Amino acid sequence: MTQHHAHDGGIQQQVIGRALTATASEMGIALLRNAFSSIVREAKDMSTAVFSPQGRLVAQADHIPILQSAMVTSITACLDDHPLDTLTPDSLLITNDPYRGCHHLSDIALFLPVFLNGRRIGIVGAIAHHVDVGGSAAGMLPAAREVREEGIRIPPLHLRLVDGDLPPVIRGLIASNVRAPEAVLGDLHAQITAVFSGRARLQTLAEKYTPDVLLTTMEQLIVAAERAMQSILSDLPDFDVTGEAMMDDDGEGGPEVVVRVRATKTGRQLLFDFAGTDAARPTMINANVSSALGAVWTATRHVFASGTGVVHNAGSIEPIIVRIPPGCCLDPPPPSSVHARVLMAYRVYDAVMDALSKALPDRVCATGFNSSVCLALSHSTQGRYDIFVEVLSGGWGARSDRDGPDALPFPLSNCANTPTEFVENRFPFLRIKTYGLVPGSAGTGRFRGGLGEVKEYEILSDNVVFTVFTDRFVHPAPGLFGGAPGAPGHMEVERHGETIRLKSKTGVLLKRGDVLRIVGGGGGGYGDPAARATDALAADARMGVS
């Protein structure tokens, strides 16, 4: 069946491209099905990808948008330290270092070079968010000032597989540094299963099409994606606009942190310059360069490439230049903490969307609550930790042609929630009293923002540690073009009839009988509320959400 036409209109390239994309998906399936911790399984906080033999991204499975970038930046760091010519068929590269391309210590990246008859034909990789990597508190940290407080830090290492698994010395080292060693080792094993499945498939493809054809096609796929992105950009008018977004505080009482961006489109190229962004803070709210890139790439994919079939690979990101001044909160000096990087990444997304709204008003959305509520409730008995990790959500910003979705993971995330019945079975120290939408929380507009959500946990045991980080308790999601802002979020504990307000980034010790209420806010509206269609107003009233 293999055909070698000098010119076949790119047909074979497409066929092999399908197979490479499917290889990445297959790896994702292997990882998901084998994973132990709920954060991988339910939140799909993971990524799988196929790279060229030189380590250029060829195909990546769609799991969680923000991790698009970690694949590219962490393999680069690994290959900087361990050059390509040192790799052998039993090599395995591993890192979770946020200063070497990972997003935060929870995300551990594995890369496996793939050989056929002694020739390197590609590299496959799998990243997963681990339920606990040690550090000063279980699950989510309430506060950290430097990366060492976040847990075990693995610089880019070049390991040798032992019996098809991580070397026992590494397994032992990791196991003794984390609170849930079974889950962490189980999930690492799932990652290894994933890269092995990718290796097998890549070898089969090279046997079928010959390594030369496979490798040439990988390069062609990268060029094709670059051309596609350039063609989309060149069809649009040039622009030069600015945008900004604000985080409430740095978690330790410090003032607002502002992300500023200038977006310049010239011909087939798009430049995002973050000059003027506030300096890094000595707390855990900084992003790092890779997280910021993940946010920029997702925003551009949303605005420019949605529905075009453009494949995300090393080529599609080529026309997008990102400049981040060193020392700002998007590139903090080591060893600053970046534990809560998702929040700052959202401000990057918001600032980019704000800028683009001035150039392309009908392609954007208003700002959403865009502050994932990342929380952990943990309880330990006899030295055994039971850690419940969950990510709550809020309302999206309204779109230029429709309302924002209610209570949905924001654009960089895709975490499923945890069923109440599952929580109460698995974590007997919790009872979910309420889980619902928050009427009135949406920013009004011609199109309204999405509604926020509220969850109330009744605490059934003493000594339950609650840690959380989120944002927009002070500055709500702004509206766009006359739309109103969404409602801010808030959090409190009811204890003996008394209400204790909590900050957005905090940790507290909960007691039996406490009720913890977490409220994610609403999204901003789009356009003049007076222009809202009467049937939409009637539906809001009927649903009891206005």
Next chain:
Amino acid sequence: MRVGIEIGGTFTDLVAVLPDGTLETWKVPSTPAAPAEAARDAIVEWRGSAAGIETLVHGSTVATNAVIERKGARTCLLVTRGHRDVLEIQRHDKSDIFNLRYEKPVPIVRREAVFEIEERLDAAGQVVTPLNIDDDLLAKVKSFVESGGRSVALCLLHAYVNPEHERALAKAVASVAPQASLSLSSVVNPEQREYERASTTVLSAYLRPIVDRYVSAFEQQMRQHGFAGEVQVMQSSGGTIPIAAAREQSVRVVLSGPAAGVVGAAHMAALSGYEDLVTLDMGGTSADVCLVRGGQPSLSFESRVDGLPIRVPTFDIEVVGAGGGSIAWIDRAGLLQVGPESAGASPGPCCYGRGGTLPTTTDANVLLGLLRPKRFFGGRMELKTDLAAAAVSDLADKLGLSMLDCAEGIRRIADANMIETIRLVSVARGHDPRDFALLAFGGAGGLHACDLAADLGIKTVLVPEHQGVLSALGLLVSDLTVDLVRSRLHPLDESAIAIIAAMVSELADEAKAELSRYSVASEGVAIEASLDLRYVGQASELNLPLGRPTPLSGGSAGLIDRFHKDYRQRYGHSFPAKPVELVSVRLRARRRTPPLQLPPKTPSGKPSADTERIYHAGQWRDAQFLWRPELGDGFTADGPVIVEDLHGTTFVPPGWSMRVDRFGMLTIERRP
């Protein structure tokens, strides 16, 4: 006499087994406004009356369409206080993560029709807050029903463990709104995870009055035409249920259409001696892929209808946007793509001459000579080659290809889409596609099957007889089946064995009681139990068939051992040191339908063959065109051959050979 009637979107098919074992088939256009009329038309046109039919098995898309078009019964939902928005919030995960205009699936019951009640159970089913049925709530339900609401669904937290609150509440609702149709989550879907259970329960409530009205109309039409036998209805699990059960458990009949096709396909393959299959049903807009092992199509216990979860046993069918009508286009990188957009049945491919201007897979097959313009649908519809040529040439110019190379390119890319789906379906379930035969049906399946098989390393391609009416045929051969499930989270240790044994025996009694309620004798009913098990800490379960005859004699160690083994088969490794827990016990009771006793397809002399040119692998060559009804047992031919039939075309490429067996099955294998 046993008759199957399948109502599809375009055609309504009838298949009957006559007393001598021969099959008769009939096809009439569907009548979407009143679907039962097409069934009547089919009977009347076929033999004038329904007299003499003992069993009439029916499948239709009425329930699926009611969901997609939101034309079910007005329904309200009663939930535990604090959880009113369970249907709005859903499970959070997005099915399309790079779409800024993403919308959640729209719930069947919106917020204004969800009412909260004060009550609360804990995870063990113990009462935390007693049920307090306040007058205010009852007044709301009453007024809902009096203002045109027809169904009331109940889904209280942890009701799958303890149904008492749901039952008491149902009683109270029935007393104020006796005319309402009630659906209890503890009856419809007694399994953990409240959103999925609520969604299934609400769908059931939404569909019951619709399915009830429809099957009544169907039965009445048949009775008016002399029918005196029993009616059975197809379920999404591939088994049938008596009509009375379908009225009560309407949610089980959603997605029955694709299941019937797979049953028919698996049955024909089994007659010819093949039990491990990948089935490929390729029609106009999409292709359905399903894995069959040991003659049993693989089941899934959760699927989606219009994006909404539904937990009933369903064939594990993967849909890929590749059909005859899939549109070929050029993407932003200047490369050829095929689908998922489809020209559908209207306007359809350009060559249909109904106004389509975008090139499709069918247009490519016409230009390559694989579909002959005057022989399509047995010559009932003439294809317009010039219209196909115009559309494909336009695309070819943009790609810098000849028209014919472009047409082959369209085929290859459509094939690649299906190949990757077949691979994912098999690999994701721990199987190697090379261990299976590829069974193709639907109008276009046979045209592509050999190319897919070559790529996947599959040695044998099967194209069954009656491929145009395989769904209706599936109705004829499916077993009457009752599926039950009960959840019980428990460590899989020695104490679990007695629990499992008791649950299996209770479920078996329940199944028998259900069958006898529908006047089905329990003789000849086979009981099969299975367990949903998982490693403690994992959230996804593996279904382990208990097997027979003494499944539990090995104790928990035996079960755990088998679980590790199955897990390894599916995922490539297992965790022998990890504890295993029981999640649910499933039970299937089925009354076997005897296999078809088809008379052999005797040779009718030498079939006539035309020789015409086809374009294949970059060159023109001569191919034989055969007419399938003329091919009898023992006939063989070497590709390139095209076998034409009333409802489908099969392509045997160069290097492949075909033979016909006594059941009319085309078996195609690569020549050594």
